[in-house]
Amino acid sequence: MTGHSQDQLQRFSFDHTSIRGELAHLNSTFQDVIRRHAYPRTIAIALGELMAATALLSASLKFPGRLTLQLRLTGNVTLLQAETDEKGRMRAIARYEEGADTDTLSLDDGQMVLTMEPENGQRYQGITAIEQGNVAKALEDYFEQSEQLASRFWLHCDGRVAAGLMLQKMPASQGVDPDADPDAWDRLGHLASTVKEDELLHLDNEDLLHRLYHEEAVRVYPSSALQFWCSCSKDRIGNALHQLGYDELQDILREQGSIAINCEFCQQAYSFDAAQIDELFPERTLQ
Template sequence: MTTTSADLLQRFSFDAAPIRGEIAHLNECFSEIIRRHQYPQHINVALGELLAATALMSATLKFKGRLTLQIRLPGHISLLQAEADEQGQLRGIARYDADQPDDQLSFEDGQMVITLEPEQGQRYQGITSIHGGNVAAALEDYFSQSEQLPSRFWLSCDGQQAAGFMLQQLPSEQKEIDQDAWDRVSHLASTIKDEELLGLDNEALLHRLYHEETVRLYPATALRFFCTCSRQRLATALHQVGHQAIVEMLQETGTIDVNCEFCQQHYQFGQDDLPELFPENNLH
């Protein structure tokens, strides 16, 4: 039985209709992300919902690479960002003006940006405007405007854990299918309460919603926090700045200090690291 104590992504489908679903639970994974930051509660909640949504959408990744969801906003909370790869590794950040006392998060006049970055192949990015609502509404707006598969999202976060539920109508050439299934299945999912999505295991939740349907539940995959930053990645980035510019920076400041905004890992480069940053200068 699937329990909510683990960080899991699990697919389900309906035998009588071309509809698939995903359920995601982020507990330790979400805690690992937010403990590295001092976000206000309402930002934790919004970021948790976006991370759950990103986990749900990562189930469609058929390549090695990364899926990134961004919500760009015009207010003092300017960015919510979550990333996932094909192995279920997640990370996320928020950018906001800490001097603003406002504890409200408005999606009015924002943008939803979805980026797919395969290790091999072409990068894809889709951008759409969003107006009001929440993370789930923003995603549904995106799918509606981009004319992709009809999709519905239910997301919940209490600041400590996050969960998500997704339905997607699949194309089908079968003539004899349940024509009312999408409306019925979506309507039943709309009855999910936050405490049920966060607290019930997947089998119990699906039984509560669809005990009159034939639902197929597939093996779950693990989700976990993982940051892709590394000293080598930063060294490569500094190398691209150029030898002369780095030398001048070191002469001025003594060291180059970099903090990863996702995991808060600190990296420091000094004069002694120039051979590491520019190995070609050591060739004679």
Template sequence: MASNDILQRFTFDHSHVRGELVGLKQTLAEVYQRQSYPEPVNNLLGELLVAAALLSATVKIEGILSLQVQSDGPVSLLLAETRHDGQLRGIARMNELSDATEASLLGEKGQLIITIEPDQGRRYQGIVELEDGNIAKSLEGYFRQSEQLDTHLWISCENGVAAGLFLQELPALGEVQEAMDVDEDAWNRLNQLAQTLRTDELLHLDNDEILHRLFHEEKVRLYDGQPLRFNCSCSKERLSVALTQIGYAECQDIVDEQKKIRADCQFCGQHYSFTQDDVNGLFPLESAKNGKGLH
């Protein structure tokens, strides 16, 4: 397959074309074992995780990049998150699948939401229509509309293996282009060559084999890869922030009725609980006024 659980950049000499290759196997296994989705839903989630990894290479920030698909189909939500250091996680929400085919899982209408959340700085969000229920096509549309960059993606997931190829033409740089003796026909030629890649090759050949198969007559450079892995960033502290947004009254009602607040992470299934003492710590003033605080 495209090399296991790694993201690798490649470039071409004398051109403004860049590319990325990604393959996921162990990462997918760890995502899947924490959920119980049908195989067609797993495949869609695998595609979105690959897409998130590919896009993360184009964003030079420390923080989170997330892709969210919302649709009117049986799979109403897909969410994939990746951090700059290669952490990945994802979830899906679905209605009754019944007789739905894989092609109809995302329905007829939907949108793809790209969110970038730097650890330091402002949050960015872009939204595009979900094109024919196809994640790759929708992302190509995003780059055309928002970035004005010609971009093509090939993404596939089946039998617990997912892989993707990303190819993009960067803008020319005027005088720099002349000095570099840039091949102006490179984008069209390289894109046509990439179109010959078969799904089985994308899924089962190593990255260097894929590049040789497609571009053996080109001067291509494959760079060291970034390891990818499943990791969930959930914590009791982060859930505490969510509880403060719910408010004291609702939190206290739950503790009064159930003795504790129980919360499970949707991504990894980790169980958390919050006792009366926890609520007192989150809402010290309100708890004291209602006689719930520590004495």
């Protein structure tokens, strides 16, 4: 076992079938998220699994833009959210009541919300119920209902690393005889479901694919990098402050002298003095 240390997304396919797969591994990308927050272990693990799912889905971002996967929940934890852009740059966040009981995290009665935001073009959003708290199942339901694609997902996180495995049956492509291997989907899915958490988290791609599929004709494609990256900037924070309104901001300035605010994703600190707040409201000086 050579171990898996790289943060990457690995595509593979099976010859003579229309079935493809993705493997995602998150090490430093996940650790960069959790070391910025003191997340309780249950939340960190659920967030890691959500990040692994989001990394798997990033393969379907064929355009510059952003894909966001949210779990909207009804208990003490209200939101888990992971994002990626088309370059595999990811960030994630959890929202919950400070001091709330987070020893157990229930995803029951929650909704999974998948949002695609192309830089140029129409925003798309799909909402799926999370049955029995199972995010992998919610993803399978989403692809079945919204994309008419049969899919299987396996997601794991041990609090330190996160990983995911996806299989997807694409529409029959040219050159593939759909009757050549009619059992392929069931067989390949069954083999994947023998994967153990420790194997998915810690084996490198080659060893894992060999372990699962040594009797299958697996084709492996160049991998792509995954990494932590936050898209926050002073301009974006300024836009958010602008929405609070001039009077509200003046109240804070009178009390505190300046306005200090941290990005909720990466904890980067931003500060605005009175002159910089005035600059956020150019419409006022034009009056």
